[in-house]
Amino acid sequence: MSSAENFDRAALEQLVTKRFFYAPSFQIYGGVAGLYDFGPSGCALLNNIVSVWRNHFVLEEEMLEVDTTIMTTYDVLKTSGHVDKFADFMCKDLKNGEIFRADHVIEAVLEARLQGDKEARSAKAGKTTEEIAADTAADAANKVDKKKKKKKGVVVAVELADDVRQSYEESLAQLDNFGGEELTNIMKKFDIRSPESGNELSEPKEFNLMFESLIGPTGQLKGFLRPETAQGQFLNFKKLLEFNNDKMPFASAQVGRSFRNEISPRSGLLRVREFTMAEIEHYVDPENKDHPKFDEVKDVVLTILPKDVQMSGKTATVNMTVGDAVAKKVIDNQTLGYFIARIYLFLDKIGIKGDRLRFRQHMDNEMAHYATDCWDAEIKTSYGWIECVGCADRSAYDLTVHSKRTGEKLIVREQLAEPRTIELWQVEINKKTFGPKYKKEAKAVEEALLALSDEQYAALAQELETKGTGSVEVNGQSVEVGKENVTVKKGTVTEHVREYTPNVIEPSFGIGRILYSLLEHSWWVRGDDEARNVLSFPTVVAPFKCCLLPLSGNEQFTPFVRKFSRELRAAGISLRTDDSKASIGRRYARNDELGIPYAITIDFDTVQDGTVTLRERDSTKQIRDTFENILKVLKEAN
Numbered sequence: 001m002s003s004a005e006n007f008d009r010a011a012l013e014q015l016v017t018k019r020f021f022y023a024p025s026f027q028i029y030g031g032v033a034g035l036y037d038f039g040p041s042g043c044a045l046l047n048n049i050v051s052v053w054r055n056h057f058v059l060e061e062e063m064l065e066v067d068t069t070i071m072t073t074y075d076v077l078k079t080s081g082h083v084d085k086f087a088d089f090m091c092k093d094l095k096n097g098e099i100f101r102a103d104h105v106i107e108a109v110l111e112a113r114l115q116g117d118k119e120a121r122s123a124k125a126g127k128t129t130e131e132i133a134a135d136t137a138a139d140a141a142n143k144v145d146k147k148k149k150k151k152k153g154v155v156v157a158v159e160l161a162d163d164v165r166q167s168y169e170e171s172l173a174q175l176d177n178f179g180g181e182e183l184t185n186i187m188k189k190f191d192i193r194s195p196e197s198g199n200e201l202s203e204p205k206e207f208n209l210m211f212e213s214l215i216g217p218t219g220q221l222k223g224f225l226r227p228e229t230a231q232g233q234f235l236n237f238k239k240l241l242e243f244n245n246d247k248m249p250f251a252s253a254q255v256g257r258s259f260r261n262e263i264s265p266r267s268g269l270l271r272v273r274e275f276t277m278a279e280i281e282h283y284v285d286p287e288n289k290d291h292p293k294f295d296e297v298k299d300v301v302l303t304i305l306p307k308d309v310q311m312s313g314k315t316a317t318v319n320m321t322v323g324d325a326v327a328k329k330v331i332d333n334q335t336l337g338y339f340i341a342r343i344y345l346f347l348d349k350i351g352i353k354g355d356r357l358r359f360r361q362h363m364d365n366e367m368a369h370y371a372t373d374c375w376d377a378e379i380k381t382s383y384g385w386i387e388c389v390g391c392a393d394r395s396a397y398d399l400t401v402h403s404k405r406t407g408e409k410l411i412v413r414e415q416l417a418e419p420r421t422i423e424l425w426q427v428e429i430n431k432k433t434f435g436p437k438y439k440k441e442a443k444a445v446e447e448a449l450l451a452l453s454d455e456q457y458a459a460l461a462q463e464l465e466t467k468g469t470g471s472v473e474v475n476g477q478s479v480e481v482g483k484e485n486v487t488v489k490k491g492t493v494t495e496h497v498r499e500y501t502p503n504v505i506e507p508s509f510g511i512g513r514i515l516y517s518l519l520e521h522s523w524w525v526r527g528d529d530e531a532r533n534v535l536s537f538p539t540v541v542a543p544f545k546c547c548l549l550p551l552s553g554n555e556q557f558t559p560f561v562r563k564f565s566r567e568l569r570a571a572g573i574s575l576r577t578d579d580s581k582a583s584i585g586r587r588y589a590r591n592d593e594l595g596i597p598y599a600i601t602i603d604f605d606t607v608q609d610g611t612v613t614l615r616e617r618d619s620t621k622q623i624r625d626t627f628e629n630i631l632k633v634l635k636e637a638n
């Protein structure tokens with residue numbers, strides 16, 4: 001397998017195009033950055049990854065799959081916070097207008113300078129060109145494209161002072177934690193310029209990533225292409241809970257396209273503007289986040305990068321079982337730990353290499369304000385460590401905000417085994433004085449009084465007690481209430497039913513990023529012949545499981561091709577028939593490039609005795625047997 005150290009990305013890209021895994025959309029019109037079409041092999045690979053995902057998660061956990069609309073109204077995404085906060089920072093080349101994502105340009109420039117520093121120090125130490133190249137390759141995870149490095153604006157082979165090197169490294173480790181102010185400061189402090197032109201850049205400015213649209217001909221109903229599939233699931237929570245016979249915990253799931261108007265997509269499938277997501281929303285009792293199947297995964301060993309390590313400017317990982325990580329509170333709770341382990345097992349099953357997979361915890365500022373803990377599954381590729389799956393504890397945020405906005409109760413009602421007595425703030429309204437005082441506002445004031453939090457009740461009770469008056473916010477206006485018309489006090493209530501808003505644990509998968517990483521991890525070149533590419537996909541995701549190769553165009557083979565393909569299809573083994581005129585060797589090479597694990601060759605012996613040759617992709621080993629026996633072998637492998 002190719003390792004990240006000597007990775008020839010251009011050669012893989014050539015293979016991907018030649019075998020039409022995917023290609024830029026509208027290519028004959030010149031293409032548009034961040035938009036790709038999948039060809040037959042890419043489509044089959046993607047569908048197989050999704051199919052394993054469905055079996056591994058949806059079927060295994062009896063999740064409730066939904067398919068909700070992509071077009072989403074303004075109201076929904078305003079309430080979820082996306083209209084105000086779903087943004088990245090961009091900056092502009094002040095001379096030629098080229099646009100960059102601020103954190104990405106800082107990362108590229110600082111990494112290039114660190115690389116230059118490394119080369120300069122190696123050269124000073126009297127190393128040969130080859131030794132310097134080896135040092136450089138060993139650091140490939142942090143390297144920028146060689147071509148870019150040579151461009152103006154990026155320092156090449158310049159030694160850095162120790163404190164400068166250290167502050168670059170610390171800033172890089174914490175980059176994901178930085179907001180606009182910190183990014184602006186860093187750009188000034190380190191004189192970050194365009195790596196392309198060397199020109200000065202503008203200050204970072206927020207850019208909302210959603211594609212806006214209008215629903216219907218009046219132009220009055222604003223909508224967006226959804227940036228994630230999650231919101232559609234939250235909005236159906238009540239129906240899903242009912243479907244699940246009101247039983248908790250449970251999960252919904254959705255696979256579908258999401259859209260983000262990325263500022264400057266330059267990394268192939270890793271950053272695109274339209275992509276397939278597979279998301280799970282697991283609803284759990286906030287008072288008990290244990291998972292009934294945690295024992296099944298507690299011994300899975302993960303490579304993890306906790307937040308405190310990153311906050312100290314380091315990137316050293318540790319290996320730990322999920323059981324230990326949860327017991328030591330490195331991972332917040334069992335359900336989150338359970339899903340992190342299941343994500344690991346899924347990625348392992350489809351062929352992602354364990355030594356190039358780590359789980360990185362979000363730093364405090366990096367997480368959404370409502371999230372309690374969040375981990376990314378990051379896969380190492382020639383582009384560095386790439387987030388491919390996010391796994392967050394989103395608390396009760398989404399259900400709470402949608403419920404508040406719509407008035408629909410998005411809660412769980414749980415019959416208590418024993419009734420329990422609890423203390424509650426109670427509001428009593430003096431109907432005689434309240435109605436006449438607030439007139440047509442009375443209902444709104446009453447609703448506002450009933451919707452206060454415990455802290456707000458405590459404060460209001462104190463005000464009424466000490467001053468005789470207090471205030472409450474009604475539709476953004478402060479309204480005065482007095483103790484002659486409102487009493488706020490604590491009382492006890494006996495509950496037979498407990499009501500709560502579930503918390504949500506969300507594993508969110510970017511299928512395109514996983515697919516690209518898998519291409520990198522599966523690709524190798526056989527022998528010394530650079531043209532002999534192999535993609536060693538596990539059978540379970542290989543685009544086609546078997547290739548049928550008649551030795552030549554001789555008519556005698558036709559009935560066998562028909563019969564065998566019919567039987568393979570009936571056995572659920574996807575196949576490709578290659579009856580082109582190329583030699584068998586050339587056709588085997590073509591199969592290897594498509595990652596097809598098996599090839600069956602039909603020749604003149606087949607016509608005589610019904611035997612065929614089966615060739616295995618990685619070992620190139622061949623066996624000869626009757627088609628019936630070969631079919632059994634393939635069924636077992638499928």
Ligand SMILES: Nc1ncnc2c1ncn2[C@@H]1O[C@H](COP(=O)(O)OP(=O)(O)OP(=O)(O)O)[C@@H](O)[C@H]1O
Nearest residue numbers: 260262270271272275387388389390508509510513
């Ligand atoms: N532009 C994109 N192109 C391809 N996949 C994406 C893109 N944005 C997000 N994803 C995928 O969706 C998953 C969940 O999205 P999430 O919102 O957590 O990503 P993100 O943190 O915004 O990603 P990034 O920080 O890389 O922009 C990611 O783990 C990733 O696999």
